[in-house]
Amino acid sequence: MQGMSGSRITRNGLPYVNFSGINYLGWQQDPQVLDAFCESVKRYGLSTGGSRATQGVCEPHFRLETLLSEHHGKDKTLTFASGMLANLGFINAMTAKFNFSTSSGIDNRDAVLVFDRDCHWSLWKAASHLKYGESLMAFKHNDVADLERVLQNVGDRKAIVVFESVYSSDGSVAPIGEILDVCERFQALSYIDDANGFMVYGEPQRNFYEEFQHLRRADFIMISLSKSVGLEGGAISANAEYIDAFEVLSGTSIFTAAIQPPTADAAASIIEQLKQDPSIMDDYLCRSLAFRQRLLDSGLQLNDTPSYITSVLIGKDSKAEQVREQLEKQGFCVPIFRYPAVKPNQALIRLILHRYHTDAEIEGFAQSLEVLLGDSDPSRLVNEPLLVEMN
Ligand SMILES: Cc1ncc(COP(=O)(O)O)c(C=O)c1O
Structure with a gap:
């Protein structure tokens, strides 16, 4: 182009x-966004200049993470350079064996991931090392009865149900409340990829209000910044205990480049503008x-x-x-x-x-x-x- x-x-x-x-929404053509971005470049430069592990991230990342935590009603948020990296990091963390120290560690290898069949490529790709039918199962797209059937087969193992709010190819919207009811009944953890729904749905005057009222009930809420916010980046919000462990376990936030600082700043400003207006x-x-x-x-x-x-x-x-x-x-x-x-x-x-x-x-x-x-x-x-x- x-x-x-x-x-x-x-x-x-x-x-x-x-x-x-x-x-x-064409934010990159918005003069105010471009001005704010340029101001942020002067202050924070173009790159974080090191990974979260070696050096940490910049103020704009914390501004964005705080804003997203508030928006989702969760304790904490971890940002990633893209939504795809957030999804890869989630699946890494949920299937990881890792020693935090010589005396403490975690072994998630007994977990069973239960995907909606139409989940995004990034989720399927991240789970491609898992044996289908054992550590990875799927339910028919948006089919709550089929999810129940799959969870019955999981038995006593720890299940994590992974689904999207709005699906990219056909725009279908998940029965979020019903899926979360089933998760709660089976004591399964829930991960909702809200890449396509973020900042779009959830207001009473808009379609699908009822469904999106349930979003905050999910244990993990993932977003992408490339859609309604029109920039680049991803994030996962959850309770502090999960996010603290995830910072290490995901790998795709701590051991790699972060969102560019001015992009994180501009994303926070756009989200604030969408909330205010x-x-x-x-x-x-x-x-x-x-x-x-x-x-x-x-x-x-x-x-x-x-x-x-x-x-x-x-x-x-x-x-x-x-x-x-x-x-x-x-x-x-x-x-x-x-x-x-x-x-x-x-x-x-x-x-x-x-x-x-x-x-x-x-x-x-x-x-x-x-x-x-x-x-x-x-x-x-x-x-x-x-x-x-x-x-
Ligand atoms: C449902 C879903 N999840 C994840 C992603 C990946 O997000 P990103 O473009 O920020 O890597 C996309 C983007 O196409 C998506 O539609």
């Missing part, structure tokens, strides 16, 4: 209206739902859940590639999720509206999709004027 990623991008010299981005997210969600409705009105087959992640179901992997190419020719950049990200020949286009998409861009894109995938009259295609406007 040339220049910044936002509602539009230039890739290999060609301009696109971008529906592939995940930094959908809920209308930013309310407006975004409102437009995102209108976009979804526009696609439904075109007769497109969409994912079931009305979250801000909209997937257009295509089917054959080869057809999905053709659609992507066609859209690219018309000036739209979209991501295709195909096998192995989803089941073979259940390919989809995963769309996330950007806060700065104009109504004309949205309408132009909807009409293009309608022509390619819905029942419509091709003469209505409006991409020509759009491309002129972009140049």
Whole structure:
């Protein structure tokens, strides 16, 4: 890409209206965020300059960790350079054998991880050393009865249930309360990957309010800073005892680079702004739902859940590639999720509206999709004027 990623991008010299981005609120185009970032650079520099183990982290990391602990109602938070590293660190810690001293240590190798089948690649990758059916089990996506069945099979061993709030490919939302009820009944620990839900849901005026009221009941809450906050980094919040042990056991926070200090500072400022002004997210969600409705009105087959992640179901992997190419020719950049990200020949286009998409861009894109995938009259295609406007 040339220049910044936002509602539009230039890739290999060609301009696109971008529906592939995940930094959908466009914070990196916000002059106030950029100014605050530059001030922080002058104060803290560009890097922590050493690992947590050798030197420690900077004030912005503690600012961010304190803010996240308060937000999640937990004692402590540990930050990581990315959400992926937070997930890897969690699984490391939960399956580790480690001596803290010659007389104290921990052996988590008897633990059983129980994943929702649709968990993110980073979680499955981190657990790939575990034997499936013994230390690693899975329940059907969002299926509470199946989770119960799996936990019955775990017996007396320590179980850790791992699931997401909002799933990236189909935007489905977990029955958070019911899953946590089952965890509590079976005395299983719970880890919720809230990468996609963080700062989005949980307010009474928004969808899924009831579900997100339960989030704080999870033993561990993981977030990514690359989505609603639009920067880079990850974090896990939990009680102090867990986080203190995790600092060492995870390995992916203490023995590696931290989030860049000004990024941690800017992330804290963005989170504060989103908390102080809920209308930013309310407006975004409102437009995102209108976009979804526009696609439904075109007769497109969409994912079931009305979250801000909209997937257009295509089917054959080869057809999905053709659609992507066609859209690219018309000036739209979209991501295709195909096998192995989803089941073979259940390919989809995963769309996330950007806060700065104009109504004309949205309408132009909807009409293009309608022509390619819905029942419509091709003469209505409006991409020509759009491309002129972009140049
Ligand atoms: C559910 C989920 N977990 C974890 C991650 C990884 O987060 P990050 O991009 O911060 O590494 C993602 C990002 O795509 C995600 O969607």
